[in-house]
Amino acid sequence: MKLKQSIAIFTAVFFGLLTLVALLFNVSGLSSVILGWASFLAAIALILGVMNLLLVHLTRLFKEQNLYSGVLVLSILGVFAAAVLDGLTGSNSVNALFNWVQAPLEAALASLLAVFLLLAGVQLLKRQHTGWAVLFSVTAVVMLLGQALLTSRLLPAGLRQPVNQIVEFVQNVVVTAGLRGLLIGVALGTLLLSLRLLMGVERPYNK
Amino acid sequence: MTDLVGLIIGLLLTLFIYSYLIGDNPLYRVSVHLLVGVSAAYAVVVVVRQLLLPIWQQVQANPASPDSVIWLVPILFALMLLARRLPSVSWLGNTSLALLIGVGAAVALLGGLTGTLWPQIVGVQPATPLQGIVVALLTICTLLAFQFTALRPRSSGLWQPAMWQRGVTAVGRIVLTITFGALFAALMSTGLILLAERLNFFLTELVQRF
Amino acid sequence: MSNEITCKECGYKNPHSSKFCNNCGAKLPLSTHIICPNCATPNTRDRIFCDTCGTRLVAEHPQLKPEDPIESQPLNKPFSLPARRPGDTGELNPNAVPDWLRTGNIGADKSGQAEEDEDAPAGGRDTSDLPDWLVHDSDPDPIINAPTTISTEFYRDLLERAEDLPQPDDLFPDEAGSNLPDWLSDAADGGNEAEASQGLTDWLSDLADGDEGAATAVADDDDDDEDATSVGLTDWLADLDDDADTADVHAADNAAALNDLLSAQPNEEADSSDWLSELGPPQTDVLPEQQEDLNVEDLPGWMDELGPIQTNLLDPAQLAELTGPLRGTADEAEDFFDDDAGEDVSFTDLFETSRGATESLPDWLEDAAEKGESFLLDLPDESEEPVEAEEPEIISEADSDWFTVEEIVSQTDLDWLADTGNLDKIDDEARHELERLHETADLFDDGLDELQDEVLVEDELLANDESLADDEDDDFDWLSDMAAIQTGELTIDEIPSAEMAVPSLDEPEDEAPEEPEPALESDSWSSDTFLAETAVAEDLPAWLDELGENAETAESPEMDLSSEDLPEWIASMRPSQGIFGSELPGVLSDMDIRDTLEGIPEELAGGELPDWLKDAPPDTRPARPLVDINVDATQKIPDWLQPDPPGAKAAGSPLLPAEDAAPGGSRNEWRFLLENLPPLTPLAESLPKADIPEWIQQLKPPELTGQPPRDLHGPEETVGPLKGMQGVIAIEPAIARPRTASPLLPHVTTPEQLQQAALLHQIARETPTTVTTLSANAPYSTAVWLRIGLAVLLFVAILVGLRGPNLLATNGTVPANVQAVATAVSSAAGQPVLMAIEYTPAMAGELTSQAQMLLAQLAANGSQVVIASQYAAGTAVAETLTADTEAQIIGYLPGEGIGLRQLGECFAGRNTCDQLNGRVLPAELQASLSEIGLVIVVTGDRDNLVNWVEQVGQVAPDVPLVAGVTQALTPLTRSYASTGQIAGLLGGAPEARLYAQLIGQPASGLEAQLNAQVIGQLLAGVLLIIGLVVYGTTGLVNGRRANK
Known part of the structure; x- marks a missing residue:
């Protein structure tokens, strides 16, 4: 068992270091090949993921008689069938399915975002009686109303400039600083994680 | 139709x-x-x-070309990846994942270091120097807001952050709170526009059709 | 009916479940109603089902099935003893008490038992081993009667009756009583008289009989009753007294002398331990002197066991013979003995008489003295027939006849201890013994002479023992040296007298009989002194005086205490051993008594022999066996009392058989014996080294350390219980400085914790108003209605915005980032432009318009558009967008950052753009990618934007990167825009509208959507404010209530 784990660790470290060397020292051919292999494996992994999803819901369908899983299975198989049909007949059924099913559904789900965001914002203080929640709500109100007023013509001209300055200050100073800090923090975390992966300390693949 | x-x-x-x-x-x-x-x-x-x-x-x-032959390696890795479904040889799939994770870690390392970390620290182009200074200070406070350990114990022995630590942390939390509030407002705006688009689509199409 | 309970005291209305009034605290009556959990209808308490909805109000209890028989219960139950509650003492029925407990008859007479309780032990109990005071066979009035009534009178009567009963201490209430263990009583009963071992001092009895060369056989073997009684160690010394009064006086003097001998006069300033201090200063008297401080109970146990000194047991002739060397005449020896044969002088009485205190003596000793019973006599048959003194059987002849081992062993009645329980025979035996002692008195004279000579030999042996040399480097020796103090550094005069408590012998039976006699300090002890200090000096035979003369010239070897804690001379005084023991035949006859006592420290041995010892002539008669060894008879005797069999003695014992005895009588024999003694084992070699604590090291006397004496008068203690004392040893630091508990860290409560505690307090204090139930017809919750309402409002607002008045401002300022987009697009005119459609239909509502405008502008600029996407759905969106344009489609780019890295490498010219993700690209595409002039990323995903910036924008900085993002992603994109990583930014629909205005492409759909967005934003803002006010105020009010 230790040998098996060692092989995976060696592979990860080897190819990772190889990629680093190829990218840093501009070894074009090597980097292209390795990146190609990795991209290919990523695509294969996506396929395997979908296959696994299909098998899981098939199991649920036949063991638990879960109709929703049946819908999912049918939809997958339907798309596969449409793809095969398209290949055979040259039609574009898959795109039709995409346009008739996936697109509306995704758009509808996204359009509900505003409702739930508003609901959460209104009940924020109901759940959390802290100053931070108040500050959060006040900021959200200021930004919403500020953008709306600035975009619209409801704001008097005299108040336009102060409102604009307030909004710009919040956006260009505070928000920028906060997001920059978040970006730096995320980058640092990514950096450390990558180093751990390349050193073999982190082994998410051996699970 | x-x-x-x-x-x-x-x-x-x-x-x-x-x-x-x-x-x-x-x-x-x-x-x-x-x-x-x-x-x-x-x-x-x-x-x-x-x-x-x-x-x-x-x-x-x-098939005989080197490019085709060299494809045997990723195909082999792909087949090993398929082996994860079989418990007896699932360890083979770990190797494929290891390759993927190793290469991805290397790419992420270089990208994060050169694409985000360095430019965000050094390559900032503020509109005004004052704005730059303020933004930098607020950025530092934001980073220090994620500090959960005290630097030194108090005289009573309890590990409590110093006053300046607590001040910096408070400033950082304020900045983050305002940032999240602004992000909430922006997201709210996006949701509204998406809702509007959806409703407009159906209205338009239905009106046109009917 | 309301769900509240009104308090009768104050009229306050409390919830129905309250037990105490919330206003005045008065106890409220129990709730008279049961609230239905379903419909909340109050029902009377006698209802089981609700009157309104029929819901069961009372929980259903599992009914016991009557058909379940006991047999169905599991058989193999775990066994457990019946429990008894605390305080439950069980049945106290007096009739249930067994007879043996009630009457006290422990099965002594089975026939006498009227009834046998079932609890009584079967077969009764053998009471032969029990003393009489426990066994009352025919006690008509048993002491223990189960009382029918427990009362004070009963116990009073019980105590009174108990007082009349013989006490356990009365070991010898009558002739029938035998309070001794079996081995003692059996030893008295059984055994051939001829083989019966005799007491230690039977030879003394034989001496008193006056038989020429006869051993001091005390008892005839054929007659158990006539077995010799044991005599105390110094009985012969005490018996040398000629008359009773004198004997008493001499006994007292002897007791005192022995007391001095046994007790030390410790140096008050000495730092020795207790047992060492007990050794005390040298004693001038061998015999006990009158010493008031001596405590009889401090004597070793074996001394007490010796019983009374049989001063009247010795035959005058024997005694005369015994004391001949001391006195010179047998008549004088006779006078020494007590004529009152019936009176025994207890060994301990010597001390008591001297002290005038008898209360510390055991009762049995006192009784023995008072009643004149010689409990040391061996009288197993309870026969009162006087024992005829018989001539002791002589096994072997030696010069030191009565000190010959065989003689002594053969004739010494070691059953004197066994016979101690047979008090009936003591009296008769006493007279017999006295007669025999007289006979042996003359033998004693010779023995003393021999002893004196032999001691000289021993001195040489001890002097050669290097292990006894005072080695100050050896830490272990100084402890032993402390006891000896015979190096001459400490003299007797320097050591003040002090009490000496005789240490008890732990294992007297373990002492090797061949241990040599400790030598006396001849320079500090003389028989003259001894005799002078003892009252019996003038009565002692002349041979004892001679012993003292010889002792003066003898060296004083160091005493060997390696074998045990006690000095040799004390150890030798054990019943089985000692100066006058059987293993030292003829010692006293051949040597001065003073020589025998050589080896005894100066302070212990005393300076002078008593006169009667000095005058004792050495016994030149051949040694006579004192005791016939009878192994059978001695089997029941403990080992330490058993004499050595003659064979063993003859085999390898240092005690020489008679035939091997050196010529010259007992003295030579003793000398020869000493010469053949095994080398002394040094204490350092035999015993493991002990780790002497430091505090003991400090007690090492300066005489041994060679250092000046420790200042005992050091600084005086000022505090503590030893305040005022000097020379106090410093206590350990751990004790002096006890640990102090570290102070507890103060608890710090953070504001968050206080808030949480207040919240918990608030929750706990909240009184339940109604019972919350779950049912199928539960109404919609407030949250659902709120959600529906908000959705409706938003929908209305959006619809109003879509179809309502246009509230948008027309003259808006175009931000710089929007202008940069236009600039970048314009700059890339005629160049291939990569446009990444990185969004799905979910974000298509806001990004599609941007993508369409950009595509239109690119098309207007004549730029070749290359479409790529990392989303599978993005390719479909891209296909939709580019349906009317001629765009090159790369397609799907898997691997996120990995796939984009290849693209970036291609844009940077580091790689050829012929392959992408392993697939070979068409030539046109390869050419386009190699000449790409602009990268436009239209995305709504943060990670995707970051990947494009990191993997493409940073890798190929020469290729501008323009981003069209949603309003949600705009703040993040501004961070990258501020660093120049993104050339242009279209932040959502508002900026897309401005861009459209900038490029002069109107977007009607975008205007309506944006108008709807504005109205929606206004509505959302207002609703957020309302929620802020309402819930914020409610929370504050609740918080204040909680704080109150």
Whole structure:
């Protein structure tokens, strides 16, 4: 068992270091090949993921008689069938399915975002009686109303400039600083994680 | 006609999704499962169509070429990846994942270091120097807001942050709170525009059709 | 009916479940109603089902099935003893008490038992081993009667009756009583008289009989009753007294002398331990002197066991013979003995008489003295027939006849201890013994002479023992040296007298009989002194005086205490051993008594022999066996009392058989014996080294350390219980400085914790208003209605915005980032432009318009558009967008950052753009990618934007990167825009509208959507404010209530 784990660790470290060397020292051919292999494996992994999803819901369908899983299975198989049909007949059924099913559904789900965001914002203080929640709500109100007023013509001209300055200050100073800090923090975390992966300390693949 | 059918299907599915406002119901669940199935299958179809088939055709066209031969390695890794389904040889799939994770870690390392960390620290171009200084200070406070350990113990022995630590942490938390509030407002705006687009679509199409 | 309970005291209305009034605290009556959990209808308490909805109000209890028999219960139950609650003493029925407990008859007479309780032990109990005071066979009035009534009178009567009973201490209430263990009583009963071992001092009895060369056989073997009684160690010394009064006086003097001998006069300033201090200063008297401080109970146990000194047991002739060397005449020896044969002088009485205190003596000793019973006589048959003194059987002849081992062993009645329980025979035996002692008195004279000579030999042996050399480097020796103090550094005069408590012998039976006699300090002890200090000096035979003369010239070897804690001379005084023990035949006859006592420290041995010892002539008669060894008879005797069999003695014992005895009588024999003694084992070699604590090391006397004496008068203690004392040893630091508990860290409560505690307090204090129930017809919750309402409002607002008045401002300022986009697009005119459609239909509502405008502008600029996407759905969107344009489609780019890295490498010219993700690209595409002039990323995903910036924008900085993002992603994109990583930014629909205005492409759909967005934003803002006010105020009010 230790040998098996060692092989995976060696592979990860080897190819990772190889990629680093190829990218840093501009070894074009090597980097292209390795990146190609990795991209290919990523695509294969996506396929395997979908296959696994299909098998899981098939199991649920036949063991638990879960109709929703049946819908999912049918939809997958339907798309596969449409793809095969398209290949055979040259039609574009898959795109039709995409346009008739996936697109509306995704758009509808996204359009509900505003409702739930508003609901959460209104009940924020109901759940959390802290100053931070108040500050959060006040900021959200200021930004919403500020953008709306600035975009619209409801704001008097005299108040336009102060409102604009307030909004710009919040956006260009505070928000920028906060997001920059978040970006730096995320980058640092990514950096450390990558180093751990390349050193073999982190082994998410051996699970 | 097909467009109308599509339109009606889309409308129904949209209404199914909007039924969630009332509460969880089977229509919503069906539509969600349908969405997952279709999107997953579509992704597979796209990968197969736009990646695997060309590669297959490419290899098939010239199997003896070095480029084709060298494809044996990723194919082998791909087959090993398939072995994860079999418990006895699932360890083979770890090697493929290891390759993927190793290469991805290297790419992320270089990208994060050169693409985000360094430019965000050094390459900032503020509108005014004062703004730059303020933004930098607020950025530092934001980073220090994630500090959960005290630097030194107090005279009583308790590990408590110093006054300046607590001040910096408070400033950082204020900045983050305002940032999140602004992000909430922005996200709210996006949601509103998406809702508007959806409603406008249906209104427009229905009005046009009917 | 209301769900509240009104308090009768104050009229306050409390919830129905309250037990105490919330206003005045008065106890409220129990709730008279049961609230239905379903419909909340109050029902009377006698209802089981609700009157309104029929819901069961009372929980259903599992009914016991009557058909379940006991047999169905599991058989193999775990066994457990019946429990008894605390305080439950069980049945106290007096009739249930067994007879043996009630009457006290422990099965002594089975026939006498009227009834046998079932609890009584079967077969009764053998009471032969029990003393009489426990066994009352025919006690008509048993002491223990189960009382029918427990009362004070009963116990009073019980105590009174108990007082009349013989006490356990009365070991010898009558002739029938035998309070001794079996081995003692059996030893008295059984055994051939001829083989019966005699007491230690039987030879003394024989001496008193006056038989020429006869051993001091005390008892005839054929007659158990006539077995010799044991005599105390110094009985012969005490018996040398000629008359009773004198004997008493001499006994007292002897007791005192022995007391001095046994007790030390410790140096008050000495630092020795207790047992060492007990050794005390040298004693001038061997015999006990009158010493008031001596405590009889401090004597070793074996001394007490010796019983009374049989001063009247010795035959005058024997005694005369015994004391001949001391006195010179047998007549004088006779006078020494007590004529009152019936009176025994207890060994301990010597001390008591001297002290005038007898209360510390055991009762049995006192009784023995008072009643004149010689409990040391061996009288197993309870026969009162006087024992005829018989001539002791002489096993072997030696010069030191009565000190010959065989003689002594053969004739010494070691059953004197066994016979101690047979008090009936003591009296008769006493007279017999006295007669025999007289006979042996003359033998004693010779023995003393021999002893004197032999001691000289021993001195040489001890002097050669290097292990006894005072080695100050050896830490272990100084402890032993402390006891000896015979190095001459400490003299007797320097050591003040002090009490000496005789240490008890732990294992007297373990002492090797061949241990040599400790030598006396001849320079500090003389028989003259001894005799002078003892009252019996003038009565002692002349041979004892001679012993003292010889002792003066003898060296004083160091005493060997390696074998045990006690000095040799004390150890030798054990019943089985000692100066006058059987293993030292003829010692006293041949040597001065003073020589025998050589080796005894100066302070212990005393300076002078008593006169009667000095005058004792050495016994030149051949040694006579004192005791016939009878192994059978001695089997029941403990080992330490058993004499050595003659064979063993003859085999390898240092005690020489008679035939091997050196010529010259007992003295030579003793000398020869000493010469053949095994080498002394040094204490350092035999015993493991002990780790002497430091505090003991400090007690090492300066005489041994060679250092000046420790200042005992050091600083005086000022505090503590030893305040005022000097020379106090410092206590350990751990004790002096006890640990102090570290102070507890103060608890710090953070504001968050206080808030949480207040919240918990608030929750706990909240009184439940109604019972919350779950039912199928539960109404919609507030949250659901709120959600529906908000959705409706938003929908209305959006619809109003879509179809309502246009509230948008027309003269808006175009931000710089929007202008940069236009500039970048314009700059890329005629160049291939990569446009990444990185969004799905979910974000298509906001990004599609941007993508369409950009595509239109690119098309207007004549730029070749290359479409790529990392989303599978993005390819479909891209296909939709580029349906009317001629765009090159790369397609799907898997691997996120990995796939984009290849693209970036291609844009940077580091790689050829012929392959992408392993697939070979068409030539046109390769050419386009190699000449790409602009990268436009239209995305709504943060990670995707970051990947494009990191993997493409940073890798190929020469290729501008323009981003069209949603309003949600705009703040993040501004961070990258501020660093120049993104050339242009279209932040959502508002900026897309401005861009459209900038490029002069109107977007009607975008205007309506944006108008709807504005109205929606206004509505959302207002609703957020309302929620802020309402819930914020409610929370503050609740918080204040909680704080109150």
